Each structure stands twice: as C-alpha cells, then as structure tokens.
Amino acid sequence: MTTNSRAQITLNYALIIACSLIAIYPLVGVVLASLYPSGTSSSPSGFALPPTFAWHNYVAAWDQGKFAASFTTSIIVAAVMVPASVVLSVVAGYAFATMHFRGSKVIFYLFILGLIIPTEATIVPLFYDVRALHLLDTYWALILLEVSGELAFGVFWMRAAFLSAPPSLLEAARIDGASSWQTMRKVMVPFARPAILTLAVLTFADSWNEFFLALVFTVSHTTAPAGLASFSGRYTTNIPLVSAGAVIVAVPILIVFIIFQREFMRGMLTGAVKG
Amino acid sequence: MARVVYDGVVKRFGEVAALRDFSLDIPDGEFMVFVGPSGSGKTTALRLIAGLETVTSGEIRVGEQVVNRLAPRDRDIAMVFQDYALYPQMTVFQNLAFSLKMRKMPRQEIERHVQHAADMLDIGKLLQRKPRELSGGQRQRVALGRALVREPKVFLMDEPLSNLDAKLRVQTRTEIKHLQEEIATTTIYVTHDQVEAMTMGDRVAVMNDGVLEQVGDTRTVYEHPANVFVAGFIGSPAMSFATVGATMRGDQLELRQGALSLTVASTQLPADGVPAEVVVGVRPEHAHLWSEGEGLVGPVSGRAEYVEMLGRETLIGVLCGDQQRFSVLADADTPVRPGHEVRFGIDPGRLYLFDPLTEQALTVL
Amino acid sequence: MSELPAVVASRAVADGGRRRRERLPGEPRRIGYLYIAPAFLLFAAFNLVPLVQGINVSLYNWDGISPATWVGFANYGEFFTSPDIRSGYLHVLILMIFYSFLPIIIGLFLAAVMSRIRIRGLTFFRMLLFLPLVITDVVTAVAWIWIYDATGPLSTTLKAVGLGHFVPSAGWLGDFNTALPAVGVFGMWGQFGFCLILFLAGVMKIPATLYEAARVDGANAVREFFAVTLPGLRYELQVVLVLTVIGTLGTFDEIYVLTAGGPGTSTTVPAYLVWRRAFQTGQVGSAAALGIILMLIIFAVTYGINRLMERGAET
Numbered sequence: 001m002t003t004n005s006r007a008q009i010t011l012n013y014a015l016i017i018a019c020s021l022i023a024i025y026p027l028v029g030v031v032l033a034s035l036y037p038s039g040t041s042s043s044p045s046g047f048a049l050p051p052t053f054a055w056h057n058y059v060a061a062w063d064q065g066k067f068a069a070s071f072t073t074s075i076i077v078a079a080v081m082v083p084a085s086v087v088l089s090v091v092a093g094y095a096f097a098t099m100h101f102r103g104s105k106v107i108f109y110l111f112i113l114g115l116i117i118p119t120e121a122t123i124v125p126l127f128y129d130v131r132a133l134h135l136l137d138t139y140w141a142l143i144l145l146e147v148s149g150e151l152a153f154g155v156f157w158m159r160a161a162f163l164s165a166p167p168s169l170l171e172a173a174r175i176d177g178a179s180s181w182q183t184m185r186k187v188m189v190p191f192a193r194p195a196i197l198t199l200a201v202l203t204f205a206d207s208w209n210e211f212f213l214a215l216v217f218t219v220s221h222t223t224a225p226a227g228l229a230s231f232s233g234r235y236t237t238n239i240p241l242v243s244a245g246a247v248i249v250a251v252p253i254l255i256v257f258i259i260f261q262r263e264f265m266r267g268m269l270t271g272a273v274k275g
Numbered sequence: 276m277a278r279v280v281y282d283g284v285v286k287r288f289g290e291v292a293a294l295r296d297f298s299l300d301i302p303d304g305e306f307m308v309f310v311g312p313s314g315s316g317k318t319t320a321l322r323l324i325a326g327l328e329t330v331t332s333g334e335i336r337v338g339e340q341v342v343n344r345l346a347p348r349d350r351d352i353a354m355v356f357q358d359y360a361l362y363p364q365m366t367v368f369q370n371l372a373f374s375l376k377m378r379k380m381p382r383q384e385i386e387r388h389v390q391h392a393a394d395m396l397d398i399g400k401l402l403q404r405k406p407r408e409l410s411g412g413q414r415q416r417v418a419l420g421r422a423l424v425r426e427p428k429v430f431l432m433d434e435p436l437s438n439l440d441a442k443l444r445v446q447t448r449t450e451i452k453h454l455q456e457e458i459a460t461t462t463i464y465v466t467h468d469q470v471e472a473m474t475m476g477d478r479v480a481v482m483n484d485g486v487l488e489q490v491g492d493t494r495t496v497y498e499h500p501a502n503v504f505v506a507g508f509i510g511s512p513a514m515s516f517a518t519v520g521a522t523m524r525g526d527q528l529e530l531r532q533g534a535l536s537l538t539v540a541s542t543q544l545p546a547d548g549v550p551a552e553v554v555v556g557v558r559p560e561h562a563h564l565w566s567e568g569e570g571l572v573g574p575v576s577g578r579a580e581y582v583e584m585l586g587r588e589t590l591i592g593v594l595c596g597d598q599q600r601f602s603v604l605a606d607a608d609t610p611v612r613p614g615h616e617v618r619f620g621i622d623p624g625r626l627y628l629f630d631p632l633t634e635q636a637l638t639v640l
Numbered sequence: 641m642s643e644l645p646a647v648v649a650s651r652a653v654a655d656g657g658r659r660r661r662e663r664l665p666g667e668p669r670r671i672g673y674l675y676i677a678p679a680f681l682l683f684a685a686f687n688l689v690p691l692v693q694g695i696n697v698s699l700y701n702w703d704g705i706s707p708a709t710w711v712g713f714a715n716y717g718e719f720f721t722s723p724d725i726r727s728g729y730l731h732v733l734i735l736m737i738f739y740s741f742l743p744i745i746i747g748l749f750l751a752a753v754m755s756r757i758r759i760r761g762l763t764f765f766r767m768l769l770f771l772p773l774v775i776t777d778v779v780t781a782v783a784w785i786w787i788y789d790a791t792g793p794l795s796t797t798l799k800a801v802g803l804g805h806f807v808p809s810a811g812w813l814g815d816f817n818t819a820l821p822a823v824g825v826f827g828m829w830g831q832f833g834f835c836l837i838l839f840l841a842g843v844m845k846i847p848a849t850l851y852e853a854a855r856v857d858g859a860n861a862v863r864e865f866f867a868v869t870l871p872g873l874r875y876e877l878q879v880v881l882v883l884t885v886i887g888t889l890g891t892f893d894e895i896y897v898l899t900a901g902g903p904g905t906s907t908t909v910p911a912y913l914v915w916r917r918a919f920q921t922g923q924v925g926s927a928a929a930l931g932i933i934l935m936l937i938i939f940a941v942t943y944g945i946n947r948l949m950e951r952g953a954e955t
Contacts, residue, residue: 011753011754012754012759013759015750015753015754016754016759016765017765019750019765019769019832019833019836020765020768020769022829023768023769023771023772023829023832023833024768024771026772026780026783026784026787026829027771027772027775027780027783029783029786029787029793030779030782030783030786033786088678088679088682089679091675091676091678091679092675092676092678092679092680094675095672095675095676096676099667099671099672099675100667100672101669101670101671101672101673104672104676107676107680110680110683110684110688111680111683113688114683114687114688116935116938116939116942117687117691117935118889118890118911118931118934118935118938119890120890120892120910120911120914120915120930120931120934120935121691121694121931121932121934121935122686122687122690122691122693122694122931123914123915123918123931124694124697124914124918124924124927124928124931125690125693125694125696125697125928126686126690127918127919128704129689129690129693144682144686145686147682148682148683148685148686148687149686149687151679151682151683151687152683152687155679166358166360168356168357168358168360169360169362171325171327171354171356171360172354172356172360172361172362172421173362173373174326174327174346174347174348174664175325175326175327175347175348175352175353175354175374176348176373176374176377176421176425177347177348177374177377177378178348178373178377180668180671180675182377186362186373187362190362190363190364190365191363191364193364205774208776209776209777209778211776211777211778211892211893211896212892212893212911212915215896215915216915216919224776225776225778225779225893226778228776228778228779228782229778229896229897232782232785232897236785239785239786239789239792242782242785242786243782243783243786245782246778246779246782246783247779249776249778249779250775250776250779253774253775253776254771254774254775257767257770257771257774257775258767261763261767264770264774265766265770268770268773268834269837269838269841326664326665326666327664328664329664329665342665343665344665344666345665345666346664346665346666346667347665347666348666349666
C-alpha cells in the first residue's frame with residue numbers, strides 16, 4: 001500500500017480529482033443553470049453550456065430577490081458582530097489564560113457548557129425575550145444573538161492560543177513593568193495574531209451563513225441566506241432565476257474562503273484534531 | 276545598585292518545599308552565583324527576588340526595602356531568561372525600549388539609552404531586525420541588552436548561557452563577567468554548571484534540595500568544602516569518596532577498609548577525635564601515581580578499571596578492594612592500561628575527612 | 641461548521657490549569673473579573689438565562705398568546721407517545737447513515753487506498769473538497785433543488801441510460817419514498833470531503849515503520865488497514881464521529897429549504913419540529929421541551945461516543 005509505483009500515483013490523482021469534481025459539481029452546475037434563459041420550465045442538464053449567457057438573470061434576481069436589502073443586513077450584522085465577538089473573546093480568553101481569580105474555573109466551565117447547548121434549546125425563550133426587548137426584526141437581535149453564540153468557542157479558542165505562549169514571555173513583560181492590559185495589547189495579541197485571524201474568519205463565515213436565527217428573528221430586515229430561502233420558495237419553478245440568486249449569495253463567502261484558505265483550514269482542522 | 280538580603284526565606288509549592296530557611300546577604304555590586312543540580316531551589320530563589328513567586332515565609336530585601344509584597348515593576352530589578360523571552364513581534368529596538376516606554380520615558384531619552392546598551396553589547400546593527408532573524412548568540416545579547424537598558428539595582432540571570440554551544444558559551448562567559456565589572460551592579464546568576472560558577476562568581480552559593488549548603492568565594496568553596504555535597508559538586512573531575520574505618524594509633528591515623536589501608540600523620544585532628552568510620556575524599560588532581568610523585572601520602576593499591584585520555588592528562592579509575600573507587604590524574608603518556616595494578620598517593624594536606632552521618636567536613640589531612 | 645464547538649467541548653473539559661494557582665506579588669486582586677465580565681454577561685444573558693427559561697416554559701402548555709397552563713412533564717412524555725416526534729428522530733437516525741457513517745466509511749476507504757503518497761497541489765484539492773461545507777447551506781440546498789428536479793440533471797442522466805422509470809414525477813424531493821434519502825445524499829455530499837481530508841492528514845501521521853513492520857509480518861492490504869491504518873486514525877475517527885452525529889441531530893437549514901419537512905411529514909427532523917411547533921402551530925411549551933430533549937440527547941451521544949472511543953483505545 002505504500003509503494004510508489006506509477007499505478008499508485010495515477011490512482012491517487014484520479015481519485016482525488018474525481019472526489020473534487022463531485023464536490024464542486026453542484027456548485028458549478030448551479031452557475032451554469034443560472035445562465036439559462038429565465039422562466040424555462042425544463043431544467044438545464046448541468047452538463048452542457050447554455051445557448052446564450054443570460055447574465056440579465058442576475059440583475060433580475062438581485063431585484064426580485066431584494067438582495068440589496070438582505071446583503072446590507074448581512075454586511076452590517078457581520079461588520080458589527082465579528083469585531084465585537086473577537087474582541088470579547090480575546091479579552092476574556094486572555095484573562096482565563098493568564099490570571100488567577102476565584103471562580104475562574106467555574107466560569108470557564110460555564111462557557112464550555114455553552115458549546116454543547118444547541119440553539120434549539122434556547123430559541124423558544126429567546127424569541128420572547130427579544131420581543132420583550134422590542135428588538136424583533138432588528139439588526140441588534142441578530143448581532144447580539146450571534147455574538148453570544150460565538151463567545152463559547154471564541155473564548156475557548158483564544159484561551160488555548162494564549163496558553164501556548166511561553167510563560168517567560170509574560171514574566172518578561174511583568175518585569176518590564178507592563179500592566180496586564182498593556183501586556184495583552186502589546187505582547188500577547190501580536191503573539192496570537194494567527195489565532196485571532198482564524199477566529200475572525202470562522203466567525204465571519206458563521207455569521208454570513210447563519211440562517212436559523214435570521215428566519216426566527218427577522219422578517220423585513222433579513223439576511224442574505226434567509227432572503228434566498230424565501231426567494232427560492234417564491235420562484236420554485238424558475239430554476240435559472242433562483243440559481244442566480246444562489247450564486248449571488250455564495251460569492252462573498254467564496255471570496256473570503258479563497259483569500260483566507262489557510263485560516264479556514266487551520267480553524268477547521270486543528271480545532272477538530274487538536275481539540 | 277543595592278544590597279540583596281534573604282532572611283529566613285521559605286518557599287513551598289503546595290506540600291513541596293522548594294526553599295528551606297534560606298538566608299544570604301549579598302553586598303552591593305557583588306556577582307553572586309547560585310549553583311546546584313536541578314531541583315536545588317536556585318531558580319526559585321532567583322524568581323523570589325524577581326517577584327515571579329511569592330515568599331511563603333521570611334523576608335527579602337532589596338536595598339533597605341522589604342519587597343515581599345511588591346510587584347516586579349516596583350522592585351527595580353531586571354532579568355535575563357533562559358529562553359531569552361524576546362518579544363517576537365517587535366524589533367530589537369522595540370524589545371530594548373519596551374520597559375522604558377512602560378516607564379513613560381521621553382522618546383529622545385529612550386533612544387539614547389537603547390543606543391548606549393546596544394553599543395555596549397555590539398548589537399547596534401541589529402536594531403531593526405526581529406528576533407527570529409537573529410542567531411542564538413545575538414538573541415542572547417538582546418536579552419542582556421533589555422536588562423541593561425533598565426539600569427536596575429539588581430541583575431538576575433537564569434542560566435542565560437545554557438542554550439548556546441560550548442565555544443560561544445565560554446566566550447560569552449567572559450564578556451558577561453567584564454560587563455558586570457564595568458557597570459558594578461549587584462548580580463545574581465543561576466547555573467547548574469559549576470565551571471561557570473567558579474569562573475564567574477565573586478562568591479558562590481552551592482545549593483541542594485532547597486538548602487544552602489555553603490557560600491563563599493571560589494577558593495574557599497574549592498579548598499574548604501563544608502560537606503560531602505559541596506566537595507563532590509565543585510571541581511571537575513569530581514572528588515572521589517570512600518567510607519573507611521578510622522583508628523588512632525599514637526599520633527598516626529590509620530584508615531582501613533577491606534584491602535585499602537592508609538596511614539596518615541595526624542597533625543590536624545579535631546579536638547574530640549575522629550569517629551570510628553569516616554568518609555575520605557580526594558580530588559583526582561591531588562592523587563598521583565606513586566611513581567610520579569614525591570612526599571605523597573600512601574601508597575594505596577588497586578587495579579585500573581578504566582583509563583580515559585583527556586588530551587592534556589589521563590584519568591585513571593582505580594578500584595581498591597571490591598568497592599572503593601578513586602580517580603587519579605596521571606601524565607598524558609602514562610603506560611597504565613585497564614587491568615593493570617596501580618599504586619597511587621595523595622598530596623599531603625589534601626585528604627578530606629567527613630563525618631559519615633552528618634556529611635560535614637571534619638578536617639583536612 | 642457550527643458543530644465544531646461540540647467537538648471542542650467534548651475534549652476541552654480535561655484541559656485544566658497547568659499554571660500556578662496562587663496570586664503573585666503585586667498582582668491586582670480582582671482585575672480578572674473585569675476582563676471576563678462583558679463576555680460572560682452577554683453569554684449568560686443570551687445563553688444561560690434562556691436555558692433556564694426554556695426549562696421553565698417546557699413545563700407548560702402555551703400557544704404564545706393566551707395564558708399558559710401547567711402540565712409538568714407532559715411535554716417530555718410526548719417524546720415517547722407522539723408519532724410526530726418519534727418519526728422526527730427516526731428520520732435523523734436514517735440521515736445519520738448518510739451524514740455520518742457513509743462519509744466516514746468512504747473517507748476511510750479512500751484515505752487507505754490513496755495511502756501516503758504526497759499529492760502535489762493538495763492545498764488546491766483541499767479547497768475544492770471543503771467548499772460544500774463552507775458555502776452557505778441554503779445556497780447548496782438550492783443547488784440540489786435543481787439537481788433533484790424532475791427535469792434536472794439526475795433525472796436526465798437516468799433517462800439517458802434507460803432508467804427513466806425510476807424518476808418520480810414530482811421530483812426526487814417531492815416523492816414520499818425518495819425525499820429523505822435525497823436529503824441524505826445531499827448531506828453525504830457535504831460531509832465526505834471533510835472526512836477525506838481529515839483522514840488523509842491522519843494517515844500521513846502514521847509512522848511508515850508501522851506499515852513496514854506489518855509488511856514484514858506478511859500482512860496483505862486488508863490486514864494492513866485493520867492492523868495499522870484504522871487504529872492510527874482512532875483520534876480522527878472520534879472527532880469526525882462526534883462532529884457528524886451532532887451535526888445531523890441539529891439539521892435544520894436544508895430541511896427547511898429542500899422539503900419543508902415534506903412531502904407530508906416524511907422528512908421532519910427534531911430541529912424542524914421545534915421551529916414548527918414554536919412558530920407555526922402554537923405549541924410553544926412543547927417546542928421548548930423538544931429543544932431541551934435535543935440538548936440532552938446531544939450531551940448523551942457526545943459522552944457516549946467519547947467513552948466508547950476511549951475505552952477502545954485502552955484495549
């Protein structure tokens with residue numbers, strides 16, 4: 001099984017190419033489908049190029065899917081939520097990693113608990129709480145809920161990142177006269193920059209992709225995925241149009257993924273493998 | 276510049292006592308070396324001064340001030356870490372300047388101080404580089420520079436040379452020593468390497484298992500070790516020990532164990548005599564082949580177990596009887612080979628006697 | 641990807657304080673609290689407090705508008721009596737085959753077959769294989785709506801090879817028999833790339849000497865797999881198992897988009913039931929109870945899998 005024979009190498013490439021094709025086929029297919037003339041009731045086969053490239057489907061989808069509004073919501077929510085979540089996680093993670101105070105262990109375990117609580121367990125009371133706060137159908141509902149949802153992981157992640165720093169680094173900063181805040185800002189944050197970036201990227205992905213919360217808490221100020229879901233529901237028979245909408249929603253996260261591949265991989269693989 | 280005093284200091288980590296009743300007075304400007312094996316408490320003692328650990332009981336004073344409760348930043352000390360602990364994302368300049376910035380020193384002054392320290396350590400050209408671009412030796416200098424720049428009352432160094440290769444270590448050793456003489460700041464230096472300790476320290480504090488075994492200048496610690504541990508730890512190759520029976524015969528002391536037999540003129544016996552059993556100690560450099568020396572005490576007979584060519588001389592491991600082992604230093608071209616019969620003698624005044632129970636030094640014969 | 645935290649949690653608890661537990665000279669006493677306060681307050685307000693509230697609500701019958709009536713544990717009892725709920729969990733069990741077991745087996749098999757030869761451009765392939773998981777699942781679900789359409793590529797391909805009679809007239813998602821497996825295949829497609837990458841990385845870490853020793857002992861390829869590869873992947877296996885099983889239990893987005901639980905109730909899942917009862921059918925108390933039950937099941941499953949895998953590691 002470990003021979004380096006020509007056959008083995010060819011097999012490997014064949015297999016991984018086949019798997020990759022399977023992985024991207026639906027995505028490529030949906031792009032192709034979006035370029036077929038809108039309104040055709042017979043579906044594109046996904047193997048052939050459309051007769052003409054119906055780029056206007058994208059304009060139509062953008063308008064009829066009201067994506068201007070939902071993109072705005074998604075962007076605003078992410079723009080507030082990601083920095084807030086990351087900053088809070090960094091600060092709290094730093095404290096857990098470097099300070100001793102009574103009950104820190106208990107409080108940390110409560111955060112860990114948050115990792116296991118699924119949204120479904122709290123969604124019902126949350127709805128009524130948010131309504132009572134008059135925050136239904138607002139950006140704030142999504143921002144607050146998404147931030148608090150990410151905090152458990154974020155705090156854990158940053159604590160682990162800070163714990164990996166050599167103790168002497170912290171001691172040197174103490175001796176040099178830095179306060180805990182200064183040490184965090186000038187020594188530990190630069191040290192943990194890759195981890196922070198990874199957290200930011202993962203948090204952005206979670207925010208952009210968030211559907212369930214958007215569905216429950218927003219109607220008119222809804223996010224892109226929710227907008228797509230209702231768009232799809234309204235135009236079920238117009239496959240090219242809906243496909244255009246899907247591609248539109250996919251583009252931002254795709255771009256972020258391509259640019260920050262390394263961070264994504266690091267987050268998903270080490271988070272899973274190293275725990 | 277200040278005097279450092281440990282007064283009855285005890286440090287416990289949970290149940291474990293890392294430092295027991297440690298008292299030491301280090302005058303201003305002294306280069307004091309804490310030396311001992313790992314677990315001896317030397318690093319703990321250092322870290323207590325730094326303020327990186329809390330004192331369990333006792334007092335530590337820097338200058339005339341009791342610093343037990345003070346944060347490191349208020350103690351006016353600087354430390355060089357074993358792994359250098361340079362801030363990885365900052366340039367060398369920023370590393371050196373960091374503590375001064377924390378003290379809100381004006382920009383001009385910071386530059387002056389940093390430049391001065393950089394010149395002293397010859398790292399001026401490295402100021403814009405980051406630590407990962409530097410060699411081990413260069414990083415070590417930056418670590419030193421970071422401490423220098425502070426102009427503290429006390430320098431603390433935690434095995435700063437242990438990550439360097441042997442040649443660099445020797446070179447840097449002398450440099451650090453000269454540096455310290457130049458700036459005359461009280462320095463506490465921790466190492467497990469007794470050669471380092473002997474070459475660098477004004478005084479040496481030998482520690483073992485949390486206890487201060489002996490403190491004194493290098494000559495004293497070498498020539499008058501207070502107990503078996505110090506005698507065996509200081510000096511390389513290490514002193515040989517043997518437990519023998521001792522009997523007084525007139526004004527001669529007879530030492531005998533199995534096949535080993537030695538008679539010594541007893542000029543220096545302690546007033547209350549000698550216990551029935553003593554531990555004798557001999558440094559290899561004071562044990563010579565009977566054929567190579569004169570006026571030696573002995574002879575002692577045995578068989579050569581091993582012969583190590585050290586270049587300049589040869590180290591012979593001699594087995595006397597079935598248990599007593601001695602190391603003897605001989606000329607480089609000695610004909611002795613493993614298995615040969617060996618007879619050796621000891622320089623007069625170099626036979627150490629220790630109490631077998633307390634391990635304290637009794638006398639030197 | 642949002643299931644990642646569950647895995648992290650299941651391994652996190654043991655990681656304790658290797659740092660000293662005493663206060664250092666001059667260190668301000670209470671400052672730690674200041675640092676964690678904002679995060680903890682937010683977290684408590686929107687995660688812990690609602691959890692307690694949820695437990696409270698679950699003990700009532702409530703339609704969201706009129707006053708609630710106390711029913712004690714009746715809502716929880718429904719777990720055993722209501723066919724709705726039972727079929728919901730039955731469906732996720734079936735989905736687990738597609739979301740968890742099959743991708744794992746495929747991933748293991750492929751990783752074993754591809755063995756340990758370095759593939760040039762692995763980063764590129766990795767990117768492609770991760771895409772299904774990274775792209776918003778609403779988007780990928782829409783893509784599969786097209787695939788599963790009665791006139792979509794799956795159907796046209798089958799027709800082209802003469803198997804057209806298999807194609808349901810209402811499309812694969814509209815037929816009672818094919819809807820759930822269709823969702824399953826969607827999930828399998830989503831997960832298999834991740835499994836493959838994880839196992840490939842894990843296989844690379846197995847020392848070559850182990851394989852050589854097995855070869856010398858006369859093991860054939862199959863033997864090698866069970867004796868060296870599989871044990872060597874124990875850790876990755878555990879992680880992937882927890883991730884995918886928990887992920888399946890919480891499935892919602894694709895059900896909503898692909899089938900809305902239908903046709904009929906053939907693709908309902910617990911999370912969907914929670915949503916529907918809370919926001920469509922006015923069974924708020926029951927929804928809350930279902931949410932709590934789901935959480936407990938996730939706890940139990942995570943614990944169970946970890947226990948099982950760790951026990952296996954000791955043999």
